[in-house]
Amino acid sequence: MPELPEVETVRAGLARLLPGRRIVAAESDWPKSFPNAPADVQQFLVGAEVLDVRRRAKVLLIGLSSRYSLVIHLKMTGQMVFRDHDVRFGAGHPTPSLVNRLPDSSTRVTIAFADGSRLFFNDQRKFGWMRLLPTAEVMNLDFLRSVGPEPLSANFDWKALRERLMRRRNSTVKATLLDQTVVGGIGNIYADEALWGARVHPAMTVGDLSTRQFHVLYDELVSVLRLAIKKGGSTDRNYVDAEGRMGSYLSFARVFRREGQSCPRCGHIIQKIRVAGRGTHICPHCQKLRSAK
């Protein structure tokens, strides 16, 4: 369930840990997780040095000195975990971790560095992928060509959110928030959290939202994403950061995975419903389906 805050947390960790390290070996035992031909891996990955680590929506981009980049999508259960050669697991870990000895049964790709440290791409459900591409061609990937604006970028304001959402004015607001071509990086957790914050029912039609609702939805979306980054993301089951640590946002969540509990705003019981084919958490008192217009 890595969404923008989780991928950003991984990016920040990798950006601190990887640049300057030289890759000496790479292996994968599940071709769909890393489909590049072994010859290309030998030529453009092995021997290269990591230059930088960037993010676009939910995609990680690791730039290499070979003028190639590793492009990574974690999908639902992907992890990128770095281990120093001499790390003794457990010691000095201030937050709990889901990851013990690596590689483990979920490890799909292992990248070894010259200093003995290693980077593991773990992915229990095998939906995620990593691929090696010429850096100049990265932005030609279909996903990156079509992905919408970054919701935390400086020029993204409530009017921009309204304009993007209105591209699908006849859809439900939840389905539209999850559409990566509308806005980049939002997934199920933060869509539910932001809609609760804005008191907007997820099944409302975009075209029925009032100006005020777009404005509040923007404010809530930005603040929930910022808080989640500050808390290191959300660990529901699998997610960990680049050092194997869990995120703590879910202990601050207001509705996500809180069905049966009281709404922190009004005390009514939070319900789990289905919208756009996804499990969706709402307060039925705060979030009404009828138009506010």
Added chain:
DNA sequence: CACTTGACCTGTCCGC
């Protein structure tokens, strides 16, 4: 064309 559903996978949980 706009929108919904199914496929891709595996681990977990629930009811019988």
Added chain:
DNA sequence: TGCGGACAGGTCAAGT
């Protein structure tokens, strides 16, 4: 305790 089935949800492809 074992087992079938539902469920978890990001994205793409296929279907309505």
